[in-house]
Amino acid sequence: MFNEYNPLEKKMFQVIDNNGKVLDKKWMPKIDNEKLVTIYKDMLFARTADLQIVSYQRQGRIFTYPPNYGQEAIAAAAGVHIKDNDWLVPAFREMGTMLAKGVSLKELFLYFMGYEDGSAFKKAKNTLPISVPIASQLLHAAGIGYAIKYNKEDKVVFGFVGDGGTSEGDFHEAVNFAGVWKVPVIFIIQNNQYGISTPTKMQTASESLAIKAVAYGVKGIQVDGNDFFAMYKAIEESVDACRKGEGPILIEAVTYRKGAHTTSDDPTKYRTKEEEQEWEAKDPMKRLKSYLISKKLWSEKEEDSILPQFKEEIDRQFIEAENYGPYPAEDIFKYMYSEMPDDLKDQISEHERFLQWKSTKVK
């Protein structure tokens, strides 16, 4: 696959078309039917949650949120392949992979409500918190890769970034370091066409983002990120290559952010209706659903009956997060150092004395 779809060939790897029809059976991954339906349901759950979060935000019940809408196939495919012991180094638009790793929706809700506790993942092992400074997290992926290789562990790192992130120096340093060290890292660029409002063509003069792999001497591939089967296959082969010591791998997943960059952004300012409609036809959920329906594995009826259950579950976890409780003052000091310096102890006391005084003044 990496030879046939070498980025210099300027071909995008696809397995199904927009109607869910298999283009070339050779590349169709072997996934058993039951598992495939579970994957689809997980994607549907993630999309439903994502849409629901945006509406919570509109109700003023959650702060700024970056929607995943339209990019679910990428996170889902990574989620299927990532194992408990593998490492996930997310950017901030990989909900499906985080859920697959064991992060709970409630934890994600807490994070976006403004609690660091939402990044203290109770079940998800080897999962870094969301990283806000663009592309900076990819170096962590390369460093974790070094640790895996050094300790001779059978693990892989999944490191995510967006198209805009490929302009940052840390992106280049990360792929370069990982390439020099030959470490088991899969870099996944979610090319959703925009860095906030800036189109990908204004980020780079390169023919593609995948082609950047060539310069660093690592395997790269451009994949239709809205084609679940293509993403599944590409990640499957990447994981195999990494486990054989042939990493790192750079995947450009071509997709489209159907929602806004974050809830503070208005995409109508920089996108046309025509463009949105064009991408609507390539929606990853629709394509996978068409395939499933054509194989009689899924039906609109089943979807209609499962959606209310999902909504209820999402609401339940949201309300749990809403009732999380107060944020103790001590928590802002507690995790700064392994042992609290005297200075910070003094500052806690100072803050407490002030709060005490304030409580006598505020009516």
Added chain:
Amino acid sequence: MNMVNAINDALDIKLAEDKSVIVYGEDVGVEGGVFRVTEGLQKKYGAERVFDSPLAESGIVGTAVGMAVAGLKPVVEMQFCGFIYPAFNQIISHATRMRNRSRGLLETPIVIRLPYGGGINALEHHSESMEAIFGHIPGLKVVVPSTPHDAKGMLIAAIESKDTILFMEPKRIYRAIKQEVADGKYTIPLGKANVLTQGKDVTVVAYGAMVREVQKAMVMAKEAGISVELIDLRSVYPIDRETIAKSVKKTGRIITVTEGPRTYGVGSEISQIALEEAFLHLEAPPARVSGYDVIVPLPKGEHHYMQDAYKIFYEIEKTVKY
């Protein structure tokens, strides 16, 4: 043993004792670093544990963050203080935040070794002393040894710490001071200042290469009948308020000696501590001997910038006579 040997000894001890210690940076492997601090370590411990990285400071610290969260203890070298800035983002945005961000689940025990300071006739960007901007970063510890003995004990303590530590090495005195350094392992707690000389008229707080300059000034002070109490701060953050407060309560006067630019500098912070902790004991305003708020000049002009014993004695005399 000089400071270069002492730091090498500390690295050697920790590499031997702890398999998770990894040493890397630009030219630290085969060449042993541009100052030869890591000389011989690659030969002894292999290129998996002591190695040359690509030439990218953000890459070095950023990968160290990844290694650290995955259980290694990276000790990385920034070749010169003036080259650390590409790594600034990784320090301020990640290394110092991971524990807080994950509510204690992830830790980043990283030591960033940083040769710093002027007085070595170097090119541009090779003489800065910018500890103040690092002391301002929540979650970072910034320490500076002034002797080979301290360098060894403090570096071992730094490698054994679970925090991210900026270990600043006064390169001007890398080879200038030789002293007996104890064999084997010992540690010096980070965050504690060291009262080097007891005195009664004025407290002088310095660290790194400036300690030696103060000691020279103290010879002049003694001839002038002035008794100086010298504190080696050792740690820019955490800062040892207690030792500073105790001393200034005794002497009633305080002078700070730092190499970096004056405004918002470490001297300002120490003066504020003196004001908060010992206001009623003060007999003179806290004084600062520091760099001016200018770019460190190239070698021919550097004597206008660097602090020497005369400048320090000049301030001592002024403060005592105030």
